[in-house]
Amino acid sequence: MAMRRAAQQAIQALGSSVSQSRRLHATPGSKKIVGVFYKAGEYSEKNPNFVGCVERGLGIGDWLESQGHQYIVTDDKEGPHCELEKHIPDMHVLITTPFHPAYVTAERIKKAKNLQLLLTAGIGSDHIDLKAAADAGLTVAEVTGSNVVSVAEDELMRILILVRNFVPGHQQVIRGEWDVAAISYRSYDLEGKTVGTIGAGRIGKLLLQRLKPFNCNLLYHDRLKMDAELEQQIGAKFEEDLDAMLPKCDVIVINMPLTEKTKGLFNKERIAKCKKGVLIVNNARGAIMDTQAVADACASGHIAGYSGDVWNPQPAPKDHPWRYMPNQAMTPHISGTTIDGQLRYAAGTKDMLDRYFKGEDFPPQNYIVKEGKLASQYQ
Amino acid sequence: MAMRRAAQQAIQALGSSVSQSRRLHATPGSKKIVGVFYKAGEYSEKNPNFVGCVERGLGIGDWLESQGHQYIVTDDKEGPHCELEKHIPDMHVLITTPFHPAYVTAERIKKAKNLQLLLTAGIGSDHIDLKAAADAGLTVAEVTGSNVVSVAEDELMRILILVRNFVPGHQQVIRGEWDVAAISYRSYDLEGKTVGTIGAGRIGKLLLQRLKPFNCNLLYHDRLKMDAELEQQIGAKFEEDLDAMLPKCDVIVINMPLTEKTKGLFNKERIAKCKKGVLIVNNARGAIMDTQAVADACASGHIAGYSGDVWNPQPAPKDHPWRYMPNQAMTPHISGTTIDGQLRYAAGTKDMLDRYFKGEDFPPQNYIVKEGKLASQYQ
Numbered sequence: 001m002a003m004r005r006a007a008q009q010a011i012q013a014l015g016s017s018v019s020q021s022r023r024l025h026a027t028p029g030s031k032k033i034v035g036v037f038y039k040a041g042e043y044s045e046k047n048p049n050f051v052g053c054v055e056r057g058l059g060i061g062d063w064l065e066s067q068g069h070q071y072i073v074t075d076d077k078e079g080p081h082c083e084l085e086k087h088i089p090d091m092h093v094l095i096t097t098p099f100h101p102a103y104v105t106a107e108r109i110k111k112a113k114n115l116q117l118l119l120t121a122g123i124g125s126d127h128i129d130l131k132a133a134a135d136a137g138l139t140v141a142e143v144t145g146s147n148v149v150s151v152a153e154d155e156l157m158r159i160l161i162l163v164r165n166f167v168p169g170h171q172q173v174i175r176g177e178w179d180v181a182a183i184s185y186r187s188y189d190l191e192g193k194t195v196g197t198i199g200a201g202r203i204g205k206l207l208l209q210r211l212k213p214f215n216c217n218l219l220y221h222d223r224l225k226m227d228a229e230l231e232q233q234i235g236a237k238f239e240e241d242l243d244a245m246l247p248k249c250d251v252i253v254i255n256m257p258l259t260e261k262t263k264g265l266f267n268k269e270r271i272a273k274c275k276k277g278v279l280i281v282n283n284a285r286g287a288i289m290d291t292q293a294v295a296d297a298c299a300s301g302h303i304a305g306y307s308g309d310v311w312n313p314q315p316a317p318k319d320h321p322w323r324y325m326p327n328q329a330m331t332p333h334i335s336g337t338t339i340d341g342q343l344r345y346a347a348g349t350k351d352m353l354d355r356y357f358k359g360e361d362f363p364p365q366n367y368i369v370k371e372g373k374l375a376s377q378y379q
Numbered sequence: 380m381a382m383r384r385a386a387q388q389a390i391q392a393l394g395s396s397v398s399q400s401r402r403l404h405a406t407p408g409s410k411k412i413v414g415v416f417y418k419a420g421e422y423s424e425k426n427p428n429f430v431g432c433v434e435r436g437l438g439i440g441d442w443l444e445s446q447g448h449q450y451i452v453t454d455d456k457e458g459p460h461c462e463l464e465k466h467i468p469d470m471h472v473l474i475t476t477p478f479h480p481a482y483v484t485a486e487r488i489k490k491a492k493n494l495q496l497l498l499t500a501g502i503g504s505d506h507i508d509l510k511a512a513a514d515a516g517l518t519v520a521e522v523t524g525s526n527v528v529s530v531a532e533d534e535l536m537r538i539l540i541l542v543r544n545f546v547p548g549h550q551q552v553i554r555g556e557w558d559v560a561a562i563s564y565r566s567y568d569l570e571g572k573t574v575g576t577i578g579a580g581r582i583g584k585l586l587l588q589r590l591k592p593f594n595c596n597l598l599y600h601d602r603l604k605m606d607a608e609l610e611q612q613i614g615a616k617f618e619e620d621l622d623a624m625l626p627k628c629d630v631i632v633i634n635m636p637l638t639e640k641t642k643g644l645f646n647k648e649r650i651a652k653c654k655k656g657v658l659i660v661n662n663a664r665g666a667i668m669d670t671q672a673v674a675d676a677c678a679s680g681h682i683a684g685y686s687g688d689v690w691n692p693q694p695a696p697k698d699h700p701w702r703y704m705p706n707q708a709m710t711p712h713i714s715g716t717t718i719d720g721q722l723r724y725a726a727g728t729k730d731m732l733d734r735y736f737k738g739e740d741f742p743p744q745n746y747i748v749k750e751g752k753l754a755s756q757y758q
Binding site for chain 1: 419478
């Protein structure tokens with residue numbers, strides 16, 4: 001702990017000294033802004049509100065250009081010759097998303113001499129080397145809250161998909177089959193089951209609220225206990241000790257950020273502490289799980305179902321073991337990029353750019369790194 | 380209306396006269412009870428609570444035999460030489476389920492000279508010719524409430540699956556692909572959308588209660604308006620005119636029984652009254668929809684997603700058009716046959732058999748046909 005604190009102080013000291021040379025807010029004149037989004041191709045024309053793709057670039061291109069700024073959008077983000085690399089030396093702002101993450105490494109940050117601001121259009125900045133960003137005096141911010149409802153709804157969908165054994169049922173339909181028993185022998189009601197969320201921040205709380213009418217036994221583990229009134233209203237019981245909560249849960253939902261502390265948290269040993277036949281939903285980050293340990297536990301049946309939209313790395317390669325493990329209900333990273341979510345995080349990104357140009361502060365909850373200091377949940 | 384009333388009176392008159400000869404309750408001595416369930420094969424051994432299959436026969440075999448009754452269980456229910464046909468002439472009680480329905484036609488009822496009681500292990504008796512059963516003085520009953528929670532939970536799952544465009548996302552994973560845009564261009568939050576249930580009986584109400592924290596605009600159409608307090612508590616607005624409700628809904632959920640009135644209710648004309656891009660969930664009965672009209676509207680995009688577990692007929696043949704239509708998230712008929720649901724409808728069936736042997740009445744809500752008279756919702 002003492003070492004961690006010392007490291008933080010060193011980072012802060014470094015951060016503030018460097019931030020003087022880089023300056024936190026925009027210098028007068030034109031800025032070069034680079035946005036990395038996923039490509040939509042033919043789909044970009046199918047929905048006028050589909051702003052989160054490279055073809056629409058959050059719908060802020062005309063606005064940026066009308067203000068005299070340069071706006072580069074690309075999906076080409078990997079390798080030494082990619083489009084992103086070309087712009088690293090002179091860009092001032094980089095906008096990224098968790099859905100098609102541009103990995104902002106210490107090496108890239110070192111090359112980015114003009115860089116001042118890293119914005120996540122969405123939530124989560126684990127694709128950014130936050131220590132390196134802090135050391136370089138950069139500001140890192142996300143659109144906090146922009147898609148928390150989207151993710152919480154998606155988690156409840158995945159819980160039900162696993163509890164009901166939906167996927168094998170749907171596959172029967174496609175294959176021309178009809179075998180109710182092959183589905184129903186492991187299909188349950190959610191009612192009466194014990195559901196535990198690991199993390200009860202914004203998303204975790206929204207999930208618990210939506211679970212309340214299902215008459216489950218709701219548990220949550222978090223750094224902080226909710227105040228008694230909120231706990232009562234949400235109807236969930238605090239579990240201070242994660243490892244004591246795990247064996248109680250029929251369903252476990254991961255709702256914490258990826259940090260050095262949570263990386264690989266669900267390894268073989270921790271999975272073994274879960275109830276045999278546990279169902280796990282993880283829309284947080286893939287790297288919180290030990291990839292092979294999850295695949296092995298699905299194969300053995302210790303995990304009876306695993307669903308989520310986050311992988312390590314992303315995009316998931318064709319040979320990622322989670323594509324092939326039994327009883328998975330995985331998707332690509334989509335839960336936070338609904339059309340409604342896109343409109344919200346596009347608006348939030350535009351708002352932060354506007355504040356940046358004007359030299360104003362962002363909404364405080366949006367900061368991941370501010371003036372060389374990491375936000376508390378990332379420490 | 381006058382004709383309908385006259386017909387009912389005639390049926391009632393017929394029913395009471397015939398019921399004297401058949402007798403409503405058990406005659407002393409051994410009864411022959413036939414149960415038709417789906418076959419579980421290898422799956423029957425995988426879960427000790429999997430009682431709803433032919434191999435376990437609701438787990439009531441030992442109890443029936445210990446009381447001196449004969450209990451035949453089979454899944455062989457079709458055609459003139461099936462196992463069921465052999466027992467029709469002398470069986471006293473037939474237990475069926477909606478998941479693997481034994482169609483009880485007027486012809487079969489005519490042959491069943493000893494038949495007194497038709498029990499549905501589950502909910503719904505539309506696989507039975509209720510008029511013929513009433514004419515013959517039979518009693519028809521279901522385990523009302525046994526799986527309403529199961530079905531309501533499943534409906535909410537299907538709403539989310541359609542709103543989120545889950546199925547194409549999962550198919551990408553299986554096929555080794557990663558194309559977020561192909562999913563997200565038509566993926567939405569449920570929050571803020573208008574969801575209408577057609578029918579707000581037991582299942583519809585449970586669904587509305589579970590939808591409440593999602594902050595949707597909730598509507599319901601039913602024969603009866605809820606009392607003001609319940610309506611307030613559930614948070615849904617009554618729509619007296621179905622055709623006026625349809626164009627308001629982003630999501631429509633079918634929650635009414637199949638009757639002569641509701642058969643084919645969703646034909647081409649009625650589907651055209653729905654909003655373009657509507658999502659439809661139907662766990663009620665397949666025959667409420669015009670099969671081809673649904674397939675055509677999915678192909679044209681007027682229906683943007685259709686999910687349910689009920690088909691016409693069941694099992695759905697390999698060439699059923701709903702297997703091949705775009706944007707479907709169908710399964711075989713599973714929503715009401717969760718393990719929890721099975722345990723409840725097995726207990727409810729046993730309870731009714733026990734009352735039948737003792738000459739006691741059933742719980743009043745269980746009756747579909749009692750002494751030649753159809754329950755009000757079937758009239």
